[in-house]
Amino acid sequence: MRQTHILAVILAAACLLPLCSCAQEPQAAPEEQRAPQVEVYDRTADEVEPEPEPEPEPEPEPEPEPEEPPFDTTAPVANATSQSGVSATAPEGFLDTSAFAEVDAQIAALAEDGYHVGVVMRDLTTGNEISYNTDERLYPASSIKASFCAMVCENNGGAGSMAATVEDCLVNSSNEAFETLINTYGLYAHAAWLQAHGAPEAAADADYWYYPNISAGELAAVWEEIYRYGTSGEAGGNELAGYLARTVSSPIGELLREKCDVWSKPGWFPDNGELVATNDAGVVFSESGPYVMVIMTTMSSNLDGLLPLIDALDAAHATMCGA
Numbered sequence: 001m002r003q004t005h006i007l008a009v010i011l012a013a014a015c016l017l018p019l020c021s022c023a024q025e026p027q028a029a030p031e032e033q034r035a036p037q038v039e040v041y042d043r044t045a046d047e048v049e050p051e052p053e054p055e056p057e058p059e060p061e062p063e064p065e066p067e068e069p070p071f072d073t074t075a076p077v078a079n080a081t082s083q084s085g086v087s088a089t090a091p092e093g094f095l096d097t098s099a100f101a102e103v104d105a106q107i108a109a110l111a112e113d114g115y116h117v118g119v120v121m122r123d124l125t126t127g128n129e130i131s132y133n134t135d136e137r138l139y140p141a142s143s144i145k146a147s148f149c150a151m152v153c154e155n156n157g158g159a160g161s162m163a164a165t166v167e168d169c170l171v172n173s174s175n176e177a178f179e180t181l182i183n184t185y186g187l188y189a190h191a192a193w194l195q196a197h198g199a200p201e202a203a204a205d206a207d208y209w210y211y212p213n214i215s216a217g218e219l220a221a222v223w224e225e226i227y228r229y230g231t232s233g234e235a236g237g238n239e240l241a242g243y244l245a246r247t248v249s250s251p252i253g254e255l256l257r258e259k260c261d262v263w264s265k266p267g268w269f270p271d272n273g274e275l276v277a278t279n280d281a282g283v284v285f286s287e288s289g290p291y292v293m294v295i296m297t298t299m300s301s302n303l304d305g306l307l308p309l310i311d312a313l314d315a316a317h318a319t320m321c322g323a
Helices: 002-023 098-114 141-156 158-169 175-186 187-196 199-206 215-232 237-244 251-256 301-323
Strands: 077-081 088-092 117-123 129-132 261-264 267-269 277-286 287-297
Touching: 098 129, 098 301, 117 215, 117 301, 129 215, 129 301, 141 158, 141 175, 141 187, 141 215, 141 237, 141 267, 141 277, 158 175, 158 187, 158 237, 175 187, 187 199, 187 261, 215 237, 215 261, 215 277, 215 287, 237 261, 251 261, 251 277, 251 301, 277 301, 287 301
Parallel strands: none
Antiparallel strands: 077 088, 088 129, 117 129, 117 287, 261 277, 267 277, 277 287
């Protein structure tokens, strides 16, 4: 009986063993079942402070351009010619000025492009001038209308009943008005006027050509007479000057009329294989004194192409006269 009791106790104790084991602390999971540990990497620890950008070096001051030596307008007048053939009658040293160099460059550029060019810029007080290829006769186109209308006014004390026609011929460069004047006054009168006022070679053709070829030198002489007549107080002079002061399409007028009076008459003709012209001529009443400007070229109807040379000639006149 006692043995049976002991066996029962032992069995009861065996049944309690699993319950006791459940109360024990859990054992650690095997190494391969453990969650991986994540190492936190502090990036800021290795960051290097950026070096400050160097201050930009100040730009060097531009070297001052060498000053042009002063030009003495009271120096003795001399004749000189550049290597490109542009001549000047002016105080000594004028060819060394930047103003003359610009004129020289503009004429050379036109010549290098294959154009025939004739140029005169003549001061009407001193007679000093810049000139280039003054003897070659070129087609004048409508620039010759100035001499014809000057003849009409001088010979008749003004345009009279033909005033509107003369105005249309000069201001608007009307070919119809020009033909009306030729039919009224004749070509011979124009030829005689040219002969009397410094254009004998053009005069030789003017008695049978409406537009006789004329050189830059002879066209400058024509404009000297127009200046004389227009400022003389003679009958018709002011009338003629008033028309010439309003001519349209004149690049001389376009560039210079904002600052001074300009009498001018342009002429242009597209290249047709026989005739071609882009010309302008007139008198500029600049602050440095009045002067004649004549530019004749074989450019094909390109009046804007004259503007750089006109600007250079105007600046050269100011330098020549000390303005």
